[in-house]
Amino acid sequence: MRAAVIQFPGSNCDRDLKVAFDALAGNGRTEMVWHKEASLPDGIDIVGIPGGFSFGDYLRCGAIAAKSPIMQAVVNFAERGGYVLGICNGFQVLTESGLLPGVLMQNAGLRFICKTVELRVETAESAFTSAYSVGTTLAVPVAHHEGNYRADEQTLSRLEGEDRVAFRYLDNPNGAANDIAGILSANRRVLGMMPHPERLNDPALGGTDGKALFTSLSEALVAA
């Protein structure tokens, strides 16, 4: 499989995500793609939108990045059935670009939260979560000021009814509706999540609770 990571001014988890993608079976080198590019490299199977503070979170977090030239290519890629993983600021960019519903608002407690939180895996029915068992508890770091997921009642009940909540907080740190930490697109090929699995992908980083997400992807994409 071949992966690409998008880089915006202010991205700061791009290299961590590249290391996680590089470690996947058969993925020789992850392409790093600058936001001013209008197209993705050929033959890409998955695009990662990394964490950080793209464009200084000006206007709204993720809003400016969502309108950058490369994001139109990413939207087209996703509409053709491509896999997209957005982590933290990447999740915010995905909601602002319309690839995922809802919005991430300021944390209910008004503070930046940087700590490890517990998540429950809510579905194994996706290329991102197939190596997990439903109900498994993970301890994964979060680091955000706008992680308070909000959507209207209709959208929330559709997400729940379609089994599109991928991860839920056990002890909600930011006020997110329905304790939502990560959601899938309707075709289950776009995942946005606030916690950082790429920061727990190697024992040297303090744990491997995030590794199964990348293992799942590797298995799904190699099989595809």
Added chain:
Amino acid sequence: MKARVFVTLKSGVLDPQGEAVRHALGTLGFDGVEAVRQGKVIDLHLTETDAEKAKRDIKKMCEKLLANTVIEDYSVELL
């Protein structure tokens, strides 16, 4: 031509920032403030001279970028 765009949270959307401001006002003794909602003002300086055309363009700007219509409303004043 100049225009001013007001971006505000939709009613029903929780505004923790506004709530913190309300609380601080209460601390200062302004206890008659029932609610505070915080928003944004965006001033635009435009080369367009046709007011109707400017309004149509600004509406598009708001829908595409200046407001997130999932949670925000906007209004426009030509100055």
